[in-house]
Amino acid sequence: MKTTSPRRTFLKQSAALGGGLLLLGSEAHTSRAASTETKPAGSGAPVANETLRTIQNLRTIHGNFLDKPLPEGAIETILQASVRAANASNMQSYSIVVVKDRAKMKEVCTYQGSCLLVYCVDFNRVKASAAHLGYTYFPDNLTAFVTASINTTMALQTAAIAARSLGIDYLITNGIHRGDPERVFSALDLPERNCLPLIALLLGYADKPATGRKGRLSEPGIVHHVKYHRLSAAECDAVVAEYDDPARHLGLIEDWREKGSAHYLEWLFTKWARPFDTATEPPSAMSATLNRHGFIHAATNK
Amino acid sequence: MKTTSPRRTFLKQSAALGGGLLLLGSEAHTSRAASTETKPAGSGAPVANETLRTIQNLRTIHGNFLDKPLPEGAIETILQASVRAANASNMQSYSIVVVKDRAKMKEVCTYQGSCLLVYCVDFNRVKASAAHLGYTYFPDNLTAFVTASINTTMALQTAAIAARSLGIDYLITNGIHRGDPERVFSALDLPERNCLPLIALLLGYADKPATGRKGRLSEPGIVHHVKYHRLSAAECDAVVAEYDDPARHLGLIEDWREKGSAHYLEWLFTKWARPFDTATEPPSAMSATLNRHGFIHAATNK
Numbered sequence A, B: 001m002k003t004t005s006p007r008r009t010f011l012k013q014s015a016a017l018g019g020g021l022l023l024l025g026s027e028a029h030t031s032r033a034a035s036t037e038t039k040p041a042g043s044g045a046p047v048a049n050e051t052l053r054t055i056q057n058l059r060t061i062h063g064n065f066l067d068k069p070l071p072e073g074a075i076e077t078i079l080q081a082s083v084r085a086a087n088a089s090n091m092q093s094y095s096i097v098v099v100k101d102r103a104k105m106k107e108v109c110t111y112q113g114s115c116l117l118v119y120c121v122d123f124n125r126v127k128a129s130a131a132h133l134g135y136t137y138f139p140d141n142l143t144a145f146v147t148a149s150i151n152t153t154m155a156l157q158t159a160a161i162a163a164r165s166l167g168i169d170y171l172i173t174n175g176i177h178r179g180d181p182e183r184v185f186s187a188l189d190l191p192e193r194n195c196l197p198l199i200a201l202l203l204g205y206a207d208k209p210a211t212g213r214k215g216r217l218s219e220p221g222i223v224h225h226v227k228y229h230r231l232s233a234a235e236c237d238a239v240v241a242e243y244d245d246p247a248r249h250l251g252l253i254e255d256w257r258e259k260g261s262a263h264y265l266e267w268l269f270t271k272w273a274r275p276f277d278t279a280t281e282p283p284s285a286m287s288a289t290l291n292r293h294g295f296i297h298a299a300t301n302k
Helices: A006-016 A026-035 A050-056 A074-082 A102-109 A124-132 A142-165 A182-188 A233-244 A264-272 A286-292 B006-016 B026-035 B050-056 B074-082 B102-109 B124-132 B142-165 B182-188 B233-244 B264-272 B286-292
Strands: A094-099 A115-122 A169-173 A195-204 A223-225 B094-099 B115-122 B169-173 B195-204 B223-225
Touching: A050 A142, A050 B050, A050 B074, A050 B142, A074 A094, A074 A115, A074 A142, A074 A195, A074 B050, A094 A102, A094 A142, A102 A115, A102 A182, A102 A195, A115 A142, A124 B233, A124 B264, A142 A169, A142 A195, A142 B050, A142 B142, A142 B195, A142 B286, A182 A195, A195 B142, A233 A264, A233 B124, A264 B124, A286 B142, B050 B142, B074 B094, B074 B115, B074 B142, B074 B195, B094 B102, B094 B142, B102 B115, B102 B182, B102 B195, B115 B142, B142 B169, B142 B195, B182 B195, B233 B264
Parallel strands: A094 B223, A223 B094
Antiparallel strands: A094 A115, A115 A195, A169 A195, B094 B115, B115 B195, B169 B195
16 A cells, blocks of 8 residues: 655645545545544545535636626625624624725725625624623723634635625735725724724626636645644745646746746745835834724733 | 515524525515615525535534544545635745644643644744745734734634534634633744744534524624614614523523623623723733734834
């Protein structure tokens, strides 16, 4: 029996997923049994199901969306799915603003589609219901913000998967928290305190058939077994080569050679994600934003 | 034709979802046509599909998990699904540590199941591949942390939905970032800089059949149309009443009356989510944690 490393198995399985169909081949079975410490009872490999196929077909559309309405009831269905995501203490520390006006969409996120769902970290409903009963609730600290960001994002990702299951295309943009979030506050009349527009889901239909989906790195460096695995020099070489491999579709652009880079990651680190220059560039705006909107503890600035 | 408010329609639809089947009744169609400004072409309401049913059956299990292995290949299938989530610039600024040892799971998150996936915000692979090519990459700022947290959480939620589609139960815990994250660093040998264990997904099988799923608030205060809607006093009353309604299953406990509270939210705000006392309590530990692990800009502390 030939043994295969978990990494090789994972990559091979991932490659086989290119067409969107998830099928674990028999070689994956034998190799896994040989390479993992706990051999599960032989209950057979998971069968691809519609949910897994939907997930394998997730894609973010960066092109234009048609000016075409969503099917009747689709937004309600997606919102009902979205709120099913788990959340801390069932306090649902988020708000979802539904924008159907295309000019407003453009104002908020620079893109236009059939509908924009703006997901905000938001404690105002919780605070208002506490105050209504005569209690106070202070979410003014970074821990609360991080927990609420997780709640908000789980709801958004659930909405994205629900939309995809309905054949609806989407764009997920974090431009609303990475750009100037103040314009979003005024465009949507958001509360000034304890609310932050975090991420948005633009729904609609792409004007062109989708091109191939982006690849993903898997191992090493993404999935770690038992404990964290630090990349060796050889593994760094392998990562660089994976990004360079046109068949893997890992990069944002394909013409990095024409643009004068020896590797895709060279283009990424010199042209796209340039090193942050601590000497000359201003620090992240996020700290000021979180402070301004009451997510950092006023008395201690933490 | 009877008109119904969007809120009433949403609640009615949500109530109809109790059994996990998503069906938009005809009343929802007519009411929506009457109450929204844009009436989509009559392409019919979305039909419940397997993905939507899986999402409606999402639930976090807080009881014990059996000491029972997952089916052959399930972890790989879930991980392959997880990495399909969208992420900023396809840089996958996260790591997923797979823990199968039950004693280790308990050490990391206090719970035990068949497998624990620890999702970490992590820039080390990106930094290492940059350094390998002679470049530097500094993710040492809060904006990078927030963006990476979103990437990490979208991957986690996708894994949770994939697991549920395979009939696997789960617990999502943010205890690893809300408690003392330092024990997770040592348990999993995480890099000290630019890595933070954010949230964990415990997979397995509950030892008891699931009880009813938790309800969710929808409107007002969660979903906002066109722009943000601030709760009126009457709406605050309605929120309080929704939490008090035993049929809605919104609360963490059912016996808050026996515990001496007049409303569930009174119990929540006095016994569970107590007001943060700025005078006597230490500030959020998150700021110190982010500083210690290199997510806050060293030179400017932002």
